[in-house]
Amino acid sequence: MSVIVLVEHTGGIIKKQSFEAVQYAAQIAGKMGTTVTAVALGSVAEAEMENLGQYGAQKVLHVADSRLDELHSRAYAGALIAAAQKENSKVIVTLHDIKGRAVAPRVAVKLKAGLVAGALSFPDTEKGFVIKKAVFSGKAFAYINILSDVKVIMLMPNTFPAKKEEGKAIVEQLDVSFSEKDFGVKVKSVNKVTGEVPLADAELVVSGGRGLKGPENWGILEDLAKELGAATACSRPVADSHWRPHHEHVGQTGGTVRPNLYIAVGISGAIQHLAGVNGSKTIVVINKDPEAPFFKAANYGVVGDALEILPRLTAAVKKFKEHHQ
């Protein structure tokens, strides 16, 4: 009856967001009076898996097939279902991210399970199995009641920060027989932008818009990002003008970010941009136009010229860091 949770790893190192998912699953399991079984796919170090005990997993089922180092949604779904069947699980948790969104829907269909994508709350079992999620690109929330016996929850990353405790999980190997069809997608090449924090995972984001006037001024934005350890992003016009690569574009048609801190520099804050950033916990807006709509959605604002303010802010962050080592 244990709660199953899919953990993700990059090159064998388990993702921080997966700790959040394990801890989330552990709290649900605690309420249900059961335990948590994490499922790890592909080449993951034993110690990494044992450490999932620090976030509440009692057991890890490891499907060691190295083909699972790449995302194969059929195979992943098959492995997750095999684990759920072994454990007789009624609740399956994944992250609401690229992998989770490729796998969880398949699992839900296969098990005839209701699913909540982008879960923002623990299930409320007073009136059924009710979970909150954002709808209309963050302009409202919906409370979804899962009616089926088996439930699939895709947890929105960076919703419940994980806290490490004492614990060690038992690792068991799980053999799953895959067919050729499970690996129908062939990976031809992978192009990783090294040394950068992936935007979707970033806790801190510094984002620039047209107010920076041109790509030659991006250096001062990157200085601030570097000092903070933040990822960089941009508004749509900036990506469309090729000042910045397209994967940095956040907004309605670009990516969505949910950092703890989003610093918007020279971005007016059109509704399409807000749709991609309104999951941010704290928003700082720097803009020389005091009428910019973004100020209405911000927690902190600085009215002034970005090109003057950014170096000052970078220096202030640097000073702060020196005092808080």
Place this chain on the structure above:
Amino acid sequence: MKILVCISQVPDTSTKIVLKNNNTSVNSDGVTYVINPYDEWYALIRAIELKESGIATEIHLITVGKADVEPVIRKALALGGDEAVRIDAESNDPYETAHYIAEYAAGVGYDLILCGKESIDYNNGTTGAMLAELLDLDYIGFATGISIEANTAVINREIEGGEETDACNLPLVISCQKGVAEARIPNMRGIMAARTRPLKIITPSGITAVAEILSYELPPAKAGIKLVSPDDMDELVQLLHTEAKVI
């Protein structure tokens, strides 16, 4: 080669969400509905490009909704597409939506099924992968580029911190995002032609619901902004540390 493009009707991005019936539904009075941007700008336009380049022979559009979604599906037809299908059902659950589309698609047999990466109303992004499972097909999500060579699709897709290029034999399901196609607007000829293209209405077989929306709520109003002097960035850093607790 036949392509099916999944189209969802959504409130325009600038819609102010108003709730009614004790917060159990969203008020549609005065709301402008549009084709879900990801379905239109990327999935549909890429399908049209593939037809223009002679790779695809037929494009069908499909949507799940009652008669009120017809203007939106007609608009999609005006951009391109040979025929449209409306599954006559109301659904805001991806499981249900995917079942209806899969039921129809299985009867026709498509080489490629394209959808947007998510709808901007329910933000699930799960219909494509569900369709793939129901139709026993491969699935690639978050595509940023799609090309077809003979019986194989070559897809660029977003991965964490970069991009991957995959190859997969047809048929398959792909969810599309920015990068897949170049934007365009319908021209008068397309709008006129769309009027004469067939719009089939299909009654689906019922399925048992696995989830329901109980209620909605609006986010609390922002507490108001704290303005910091542009000459005092130390203060901003202090606020971010002590008050917001983000650094």
